[in-house]
Amino acid sequence: MFQIPCPHCGLRNVAEFRHAGEQRRRPDPQTATPEEWRTYLYTQANDAGWTRETWYHRFGCRRFVGVQRHTVTNEVRPADTGPAPSVASPPAGIDAGAPDAGGGAM
Amino acid sequence: MSEALPIARSPLRAAGPVETRSGWEVSALRSDAALRLADRTPMAKVLVRAPGGGQVAARLGVTNGSARRDEHGTLIVGSGPGDWLLLGAPGCAAELAARVEVEDDGLVSVLDYTHGRALMRLTGPAAAQTLAKLCPIDLSDRHTPDHTAFRSSVAQVATDVVRDDVDGTASYLLHCERSSGQHLFDALYDAGGEFGIEPDGFAEP
Numbered sequence: 001m002f003q004i005p006c007p008h009c010g011l012r013n014v015a016e017f018r019h020a021g022e023q024r025r026r027p028d029p030q031t032a033t034p035e036e037w038r039t040y041l042y043t044q045a046n047d048a049g050w051t052r053e054t055w056y057h058r059f060g061c062r063r064f065v066g067v068q069r070h071t072v073t074n075e076v077r078p079a080d081t082g083p084a085p086s087v088a089s090p091p092a093g094i095d096a097g098a099p100d101a102g103g104g105a106m
Numbered sequence: 107m108s109e110a111l112p113i114a115r116s117p118l119r120a121a122g123p124v125e126t127r128s129g130w131e132v133s134a135l136r137s138d139a140a141l142r143l144a145d146r147t148p149m150a151k152v153l154v155r156a157p158g159g160g161q162v163a164a165r166l167g168v169t170n171g172s173a174r175r176d177e178h179g180t181l182i183v184g185s186g187p188g189d190w191l192l193l194g195a196p197g198c199a200a201e202l203a204a205r206v207e208v209e210d211d212g213l214v215s216v217l218d219y220t221h222g223r224a225l226m227r228l229t230g231p232a233a234a235q236t237l238a239k240l241c242p243i244d245l246s247d248r249h250t251p252d253h254t255a256f257r258s259s260v261a262q263v264a265t266d267v268v269r270d271d272v273d274g275t276a277s278y279l280l281h282c283e284r285s286s287g288q289h290l291f292d293a294l295y296d297a298g299g300e301f302g303i304e305p306d307g308f309a310e311p
Binding site: 008009012013015016058059060061062063 | 257
């Protein structure tokens with residue numbers, strides 16, 4: 001069990017949140033192929049270390065919250081503190097669009 | 107022969123004898139136990155959504171995480187970023203909604219949720235200890251003083267909690283979806299068993 005800093009509600013128990021996925025670059029919807037969308041939606045980088053993630057505060061403010069989390073130790077810090085890990089890149093050959101707030105199915 | 111008025115019923119089972127108050131069937135029970143749990147569902151509940159830095163927010167006068175009573179006795183709760191909950195006497199929801207002036211403030215919504223939500227009040231010196239069994243928030247006076255509001259999980263139900271002390275005694279209003287009301291009431295009642303909790307009847311506020 002660990003805590004997540006919500007910018008609206010303060011430090012809250014992780015049980016109040018739902019993991020919404022790694023933050024990844026969304027491909028351009030005008031030009032993306034089905035393969036690119038499939039990769040964007042379902043492929044995770046799963047780095048062992050600091051990652052940028054989005055969590056949904058379902059029992060609190062009901063907003064999406066961006067944080068940095070160490071996937072080995074579960075240490076969490078606000079998205080704008082510490083040395084920022086880069087947003088997970090799509091596999092080679094996929095056009096990198098604007099960073100997205102989260103991925104995966106809601 | 108006069109036409110019978112419709113009676114509204116709370117989602118919480120009324121304890122003891124019942125009476126009709128402002129068109130609602132409510133419990134007429136009176137308890138003087140140290141820890142009491144009472145159904146307050148008939149209270150008017152109006153939800154306001156508006157831009158956080160707008161005129162509506164300024165007029166309501168509370169920010170996310172706090173609450174205050176206005177000159178009409180309405181409890182204004184900052185229940186989320188850009189969300190407010192207005193709690194007033196039974197039957198005054200239309201009046202509460204009309205009092206929110208929404209002109210020239212962008213996208214604003216004012217909705218009467220009186221019949222869609224459940225509301226209960228937990229009162230007594232052991233109220234914080236009871237609530238702490240079900241809720242992961244620090245309820246000490248230092249972190250959660252009177253007129254603090256927060257939304258969190260209480261017995262796995264998303265609940266707006268407002269600390270609204272009564273005559274110096276710790277008291278919490280708990281506001282949740284109507285369909286979760288009985289579950290939340292039962293969970294609180296179970297948690298308060300060791301402190302001698304008793305059901306109480308309807309009273310204002």
